Amino acid sequence: MKVLTTVKALQHQLKQPDKSPVGLVPTMGALHEGHLSLMKNAAADCPVIVVSIYVNPTQFNDKDDLRNYPRNLEKDLGMLATVLREDDIVFTPDDKEIYPQKDTRVFDFGNLDKVMEALHRPGHFNGVAQVVSRLFEIVKPDMAYFGIKDFQQVAVVRELVRQSGSGIRIVPNPIVREADGLAMSSRNQLLDPARRKEAPVIYRTISAASRMLRKNDIPEIKDFVKKEIERSGNFVLEYFEIVDDIELIPLKRKTEMKDSSKYYGCIAVRAGRIRLIDNIRVLLV
Template identity: 65%
Template sequence: MKIISTVRNLQEELKGSAFTPVGFVPTMGALHEGHLSLVKNAAGKCSLVIVSIYVNPTQFNDKEDLKNYPRPLKKDLSLLGGVLRQNDIVFTPDDKEMYPSEDRRAFSFGSLVNVMEALHRPGHFNGVALIVSRFFEIIDPDIAFFGLKDFQQVAIIKELIRQYKYKVRIEVNPIIREPDGLAMSSRNVLLEPRHRKNAPVIYRTISEAPALLRKDDIPDVRNHIIKAIEKIAGFRVEYFEIVDDRKLIPVNSKKQTGKGKRYYGCIAVRAGNIRLIDNIEIPLA
């Protein structure tokens, strides 16, 4: 694999490349099996794969979160060396490369930013849109690969592509989990041991939702899930919402569901100081 850190060198490399299609896997590093599954999927479908490692400051609304975000670059490169091919590229830019001048664009995503992560992390998705659009313009990939764990982010990137008419197709990989069910995340390594031990309660509890919804309505199920998780010392639920996968409009009654739509139960939990998200598909329509 080739390691490139400047936009100029990357574009020169791509300009002379005959490899097609080009696959792109954006990451912020601290790689785990979830990331590697995206890379392997990309390698299976694309002649050239570009993996970015860049901790994007504009998507952090919490400066401490940005400061504490893990950056094990040597380990990340070693992991990628085991799955990438000779001509594949790891792009490791710094802030000056990605933001040579201040980017003040403000995006409008309608109902997609009226719920869940957007409410609890103001400005987060504008920062995501800034960096993803920048990557798309630099790389011009044919296919971009994302994980379903970031459910709301995927919906927003699809809308970004629609608005800006980027010629890129999105591939969404299923959530990769630890053996105990916890969704893999770069933040898992930051959990206190006692919180890591109890963290599987999140997936275990939301997995009860489909069965509970056969007899109870959504508000009762939401309350059950929140109470079950918050019984664990140090755990606080920020939200549990059931939304459709298109406009992310929260559903508060089974009567509001419609045929032809897919629904997901999405949750965010504070385990001590670490924030964890997860989701499952819920058959309602």
Template identity: 50%
Template sequence: MKIVNSIKELKQFLAGERQENRQIGLVPTMGALHEGHLSLVKHCVEENEICVVSIFVNPTQFNDKRDLETYPRTLEKDCALLEPTGCKYVFAPTVEEMYPEPDNRTFDFGTVSQVMEGAKRPGHFNGVAQIVSKLFYAVEPDNAYFGEKDFQQIAVIRAMVKQLNIPVKIKDCPIIREADGLALSSRNTRLTPELRQKAPLIARTLKESTTFASAKSVQEVIGYVVKTINSDPDMEVEYYEIVDGNTLESIKNWSDTNFPVGCITVYCGEVRLIDNIKYK
């Protein structure tokens, strides 16, 4: 496994791999790796001859400076986790390497980037599009792997790939959860032991809501989820929306879509956690 810090060096290595007709897969990450990331790496290794994992905390997608400052950075530990996986290259650039000058590109992906996270975190998805497109141009992967926990992000990246005409297949992989249901996230490390005990309420409530959704209206299901989670004084739902899984437009009736997905963001103490669930 090689650790590469420059785009030029990475391109040189990958040019050699392409000359041998090896298929290349990319797993973009911000580090602080956990089993969720490693499941993406596993898919990548199984489906491609060459697996590249990028580790880069991207400043342009943080609309909260404090969130950027507190985001965990554990490169040495991350590389130790990747070593036995079959990953061939770790691309770990500096901010200066990825942004030698300011990236002033602005993207318009319509609804998929304007609702939910797009509304609550202005500029977030524009920053995601900036960095992911830069990574795609640097690596030129055949396939790129993303976790379904970031459901809206995948929709944005699909829209970006289409808009920029980038020849890469976007592969979405299932959410990996702890035994108690909590969706794996690098942010979970910031939960106090007490809050870590409470956080599984999110997944538990979402799962429970699927058991009676067909007998209730969309609004009744949303009301149940929000009320149940907010009943814990340490938890606060920022939003819970049930949307069409393709367009991400909110639905009013179950008949509005054949792909209803519930997307939620909850503050557990000061830690912002996201999750989602499919209703059919």
């Protein structure tokens, strides 16, 4: 693999023959097996993939969250060396490479930027759109790979591509979980031992909620989720919503569900200063 830090060096490398299609895997580092699964899937589709490692400041509405976000480039590169091929590229730019000038663009994603994560992290998805669109401009990928754990982010990026007309294919990848069911996340390593031990309650609860939908209505299910998550006092529920997979409109009653749509139960939990998110497909039958 080649480790490059500048836009110029990256674009020069991508001009070489036999570099198409190009796959992009955007990350903020602090890599785990979930990230590696993205890269393996990308490598199966593309003769060359670009893995970006960049902690994007414009998507953090909490300065403490930005400051505390785990960073260990040496460890990340060691993990990447186990899955990337000779021609694959790791792109590790600094702020000036990504934003040579202040990015003042404001995006309009309609309802996608008005619910769930957007309510609790104002400006987050505008920052995501800024950095993703910039990476698309730099790399010009044919395909880009994202984990479905960040369910709302995938919907936003798809809308970004639709608005831009770039034709980039967004490839969502399944959630990768720890042995105890906790969705893999770079933030898991920030949990204290007690909360980490209890964190599998998140997946257990949304799994139970998905089964409840067959006999219970959404208000009852939301009450159940809140009680289960907050039972021990170690976690606070920020939201649990059942939404469609296109517009992400939260449902109030299960009678609103349509046979032609797919629905997901999406959750965000606060463990002290750490936020954890997860989701699960839900079915009426």
